[in-house]
Amino acid sequence: MCRPVLEFYQIAGQTRACLPIVPVQLIFLAWGARPTFARPFRLLMLTCYAPDLRPDQPTYTLSEEESKHAVRVLRLGPGAPVLLVDGRGTLARTTIADANPKRCTLAIASQEIIAPRTTYTHVAVAPTKNLDRMEWLVEKAVEVGIERLSFLRCARSERRDLKLERLEKMAVSALKQSGQAYLPQLDELLDFDKFLASLDPATTFIAHLEAGERTALAQVIGAAPRCCVLIGPEGDFSPSEIELALSRGVRPVTLGSSRLRTETAALAAVFTAQVVREL
Numbered sequence: 001m002c003r004p005v006l007e008f009y010q011i012a013g014q015t016r017a018c019l020p021i022v023p024v025q026l027i028f029l030a031w032g033a034r035p036t037f038a039r040p041f042r043l044l045m046l047t048c049y050a051p052d053l054r055p056d057q058p059t060y061t062l063s064e065e066e067s068k069h070a071v072r073v074l075r076l077g078p079g080a081p082v083l084l085v086d087g088r089g090t091l092a093r094t095t096i097a098d099a100n101p102k103r104c105t106l107a108i109a110s111q112e113i114i115a116p117r118t119t120y121t122h123v124a125v126a127p128t129k130n131l132d133r134m135e136w137l138v139e140k141a142v143e144v145g146i147e148r149l150s151f152l153r154c155a156r157s158e159r160r161d162l163k164l165e166r167l168e169k170m171a172v173s174a175l176k177q178s179g180q181a182y183l184p185q186l187d188e189l190l191d192f193d194k195f196l197a198s199l200d201p202a203t204t205f206i207a208h209l210e211a212g213e214r215t216a217l218a219q220v221i222g223a224a225p226r227c228c229v230l231i232g233p234e235g236d237f238s239p240s241e242i243e244l245a246l247s248r249g250v251r252p253v254t255l256g257s258s259r260l261r262t263e264t265a266a267l268a269a270v271f272t273a274q275v276v277r278e279l
Contacts, residue, residue, distance in 0.1 A: 045081050045082065045083050046070055046074060046076065046080075046081075046082050046083065047082075047083045047084075047085060047176040047177075047179070048062055048066045048070070048082055048083070048084055048085075048176070049066070049084075049085060049086075049087065049172050049175065049176060050062075050084040050085065050086050050092070051086055051087060052086075053084055053086040053090055053092060053111075055090075055111065056111075057092075057108055057111075058107070058108055059097065059105055059106060059107055059108060060084060060092070060094065060105070060106045060108060061103050061104065061105050061106070062103070062104040062105075062106065064102050064103070066104070067100060067101055067102055067103055067104035068101050068102070070082065070096070070099075070104050071099045071100065071101040071104055072101050076096055076099065077096065077099050078095075078096050078097065078098070078099055079095050079096060080095065080096045080099075081093070081094070081095055082094045082095065082096060082106055084106070084108075085175065085176065085180075085181060087172070087175060087181075087182060087183030088182065088183070089113055089114045089115070089116060089181050089182055090111055090112070090113055090114075090181070091111070091112045091114060091181060092108050092109075092110070092111045092112075093108075093109045093110050093111075093112075094106035094107055094108045094109060095107050095109065114181035114182075116181075116182055117145065117147070117182075118225065119225045119226070119273070119277050120147045120148075120225065120226040120227070121145065121146050121147050121148075121227060121270060121273045121274065122146075122147060122148040122149075122150065122226075122227065122228040122229070123141070123146060123148075123149055123150070123228070123229050123231060123266050123269050123270055124149075124150035124151070124152050124187075124195060124228060124229070124230050124231065125137070125149070125150070125151060125152065125230075125231040125262060125263075125265075125266040126151070126152045126153070126154045126156075126157045126159075126192075126231065126232050126233035126262060127151050127152075127157070127159045127162050127189070127262075128158065128159065128233070128234065128261075128262050128263060129158035129159050131159075131162075131166070133261070133262070133263045134151075134162075134167060134263065135166065135167060135170045136263060137149075137263040137266055137267055138167045138170045138171050138174070138186070139170050139171075139173070139174045140174075140267050140270075141184070141266070141267060141270045142170075142171050142174035142175055142178065142180065142183075142184060143174050143177065143178040143180075144267070144270050144271050144274055145180065145270070145274050146184045146270050147182070147184055147185065148184055148185040148186075148187070149184055149185070149186050149187070150187040150190065150195065150228075151186075151187060151188070151189045151190070152189070152190065152191075152192050152195055152230070152232075153189050153190065153191050153192065154192045154232055154233050154237060154238070154241060155192070155237075155238040155240070155241060156232070156233045156234075156235035156236065156237070156238055157233045158233060158234065159189075160189075161189060162188070162189040164186050164188065167186055168186055171183060171184060171186060192237075192241055193241075193244065196244065196245060196248065196250070199228055199250075200228075201248045201249030201250050202249065203224050203226050203227050203228060204227070204228045204229075204230065204245075204250045204251070205217060205220065205221075205227065205228070205229050205230065205250065205251050205252070205253040206229075206230040206237070206242065206245045206246075206250050206251070206252055206253065207229060207230065207231055207232075207252075207253050207254065207255050207265060207269065208232060208236055208237050208242050208252060209236045209259065210236070210237075210239065210242055212252065213252070214252040214253055214254040215251065215252070215253055215254070216253065216254055216255075216256075217229065217253040217254065217255055217269060217272050217273075218272050218276050220251065220253065221272060221273050221276050221277070222276045222277060225277075227273060229253070229266075229269040229273070230245065230250070231262060231265045231266045231269060232262070233262060234261070234262055255268045255269060255272070256268070
């Protein structure tokens with residue numbers, strides 16, 4: 001295969017991850033060369049979620065959904081490399097042994113345990129009425145890096161119930177896309193006062209918009225290897241909720257001078273925690 005074709009396809013793959021698979025024949029024809037094989041190829045290794053992966057397991061069978069994606073959509077065949085992640089820190093390097101579109105079997109070559117981060121980021125947020133915005137938050141928070149995401153039912157909350165199934169799927173998708181080894185904990189919706197009682201006030205911060213002295217989160221988060229940041233609903237926490245949190249020793253913080261949407265504020269907290277700790 002001529003070198004320009006490899007470079008062209010690699011650039012396309014790295015620049016636009018959402019590009020469809022381009023048949024190799026078309027790339028060759030564009031460069032005026034004759035194709036020598038028909039199967040398309042990908043330079044990025046497929047990552048699949050394997051929550052029931054066991055140590056020293058010789059083979060693994062993908063779920064029907066993952067099998068269809070690998071064999072039918074990506075058209076991967078025997079010998080193609082696949083990376084497995086269990087969401088608990090284990091990565092397994094495998095190759096396809098049986099390209100069955102319903103039960104694709106992988107041969108496991110090796111397994112590796114990835115050490116967890118030495119810091120722990122926990123964000124508790126009041127979910128918005130539009131669930132799409134919470135799905136966006138889960139996706140981006142997992143990509144940036146978060147250990148736990150809780151959901152609060154506050155006095156001014158527009159959403160009073162929440163089903164985690166769709167959000168858990170978004171978390172798994174983001175885990176595979178971002179190369180993370182650990183799937184964060186997603187908590188069921190809980191009343192604000194009950195949730196507050198379960199926290200350590202020394203490592204908890206509340207981001208609110210009421211008047212009063214507040215410290216920038218970036219100035220205090222670095223000294224807290226474990227932290228929980230509370231983010232209120234669109235109408236902010238109620239005065240009584242803020243008073244309750246402060247009376248228990250929770251420290252008030254600000255995320256900047258701009259007024260942020262709920263999901264933006266929660267992501268800003270996650271991003272701030274990761275960036276400050278990595279400096």
